[in-house]
Amino acid sequence: MAAMTLLETHGLTRRFGGLTAVDGVEFRLDEGEIRALIGPNGAGKTTFVSLLSGRIRPSAGRVVFAGEDVTRLPAHARVMRGIAYTFQITSIFARMTLLDNVRLAVQRRMMRGWRGPDARALDAAAMAVLDRVGLADRATGIAGNLSYGHQRLLEVAMGLGLRPRLLILDEPTQGLSDAEIAGFVDLVREIARDATVLLIEHNMGVVMELAHRITVMEMGQILAEGPPEAIRADAEVQRAYLGG
């Protein structure tokens, strides 16, 4: 069965004053894949995924998600279409419990208008998500008291609570210990069984291990794209990024 295109961009461009952070990007992402987005600092990776999630508006170009043009949709409406985004700089509800954090994500998915789900169904669904990332035993703790690595996991749990079709992870392993990274790789693999994952990542070990395909960005444009082995062998990429 040919993979279905989940997300594509056409001529996607974002200028900040005189700087073109994302420059006419043509991008395609297949349903079910794990895609890594790599590139040197300032290549436009975070700007690019922010355009996908709707956090910022493009200067030109289009974003098509699951066959629908979402370019004009605000961020919250795109989330409801199935695009979830986890922040590069951890963004959680620090003064609430872990359970409350995840509940807010799950509640959005289960809400009809302003009517929420009943408390028991909501709790069960939220606990299931916390269990998936291994934080179930800390559910009633305050999120702000968690270690940094656990806060990153909580952030992913909030993404999962939305049951997205596309989960965008912006440098999820930054600041994690090696043991935490190993656990994280397993988690992403497990998530990818029922969602498409787009991952910005600097840790090449993680990228090579996880990604089905890799997209390399430089100066706001796509420099190369292909399976991990091809990217590793690509001389251009080595010059631009891998420091070879």
Added chain:
Amino acid sequence: MSRAVGLHIAVLAGLALAQFTLPEYHHGNLARIMVLAAFASAYNITFGYAGMLSLGHAMFFGAGLYAAGLAAEFGGIAAPGGLVLGVIAGALMAAVVGVLALRTTGVSFMIVTLMFAQAAFLTVLYFGEWTRGDEGFVIASDMRRVLGLDLADPATRYWAAFAVFGAVMLGSLAVARSSFGRVLAAIRENEERTRMLGYDVFRAKLMALAVSGAMAGAAGAAYALLFGYVGATFASIQYSILPLLWVLTGGAATVLGPFLGTLLMFYLIDVSSSFTTAHMMIVGFALIGLILFFPKGILGTLRERVVPWLP
């Protein structure tokens, strides 16, 4: 019934019983306090739960006050109708102001709401021919009747104030415990994260403001109809600051905090002004003490330390 709901029912029951036991002077005070506490509760939805620091709530209170007052004066619409008009006026005004003011956040929101409220205040003065401006006007006693009962009668007035306060307080409790209330708290804590969980932040805030405006309008209309006087003072900046003060005293984002804060501030001024003209200085010292020992207001601090289940 959860203990949270039980506690609030118990407080209402206590207020109902106080009607029969309080001496006349305090009985009259409490009726006034309950109406003002309804206003403070309205403010608490915007400021406490949704985290928006409005400095313009006098315009919503004033909208209700003048809707009821002018309807009685020129439309011959008596008390129950006046209350309904007050609710509509408050909600409508909040929705219109919200659409414009909610383009801003933080300090800008504070300034924009203050500006709108000043504009509303000046509008009241400008149309002095009808509103009688600062001097105000008295609502005719035949307009202040509900089901054949006279609102000027202390017992009737107490029950009417109790009904308005009870409705607003239980409404606040319902908001605080609802999915909608949780979304408001999320916006207060981390707006960007809430947006990226798929919530329409603008709509939620607008809704909070409209609910708050409706409650403030109800309080304003009740104040006009129960105490029979309508004047521009109630639309002035002072009445935007007072609910903030009451809420901060009792505890922002607690359902009972606004009532407690209003009660304490009212009596602090009442008692201190009986033996000194410098009673505002005493209020000042009280506020400093509050910030030192109860930084989150009385109930907010208690919730943090003793009763975490308090809504």
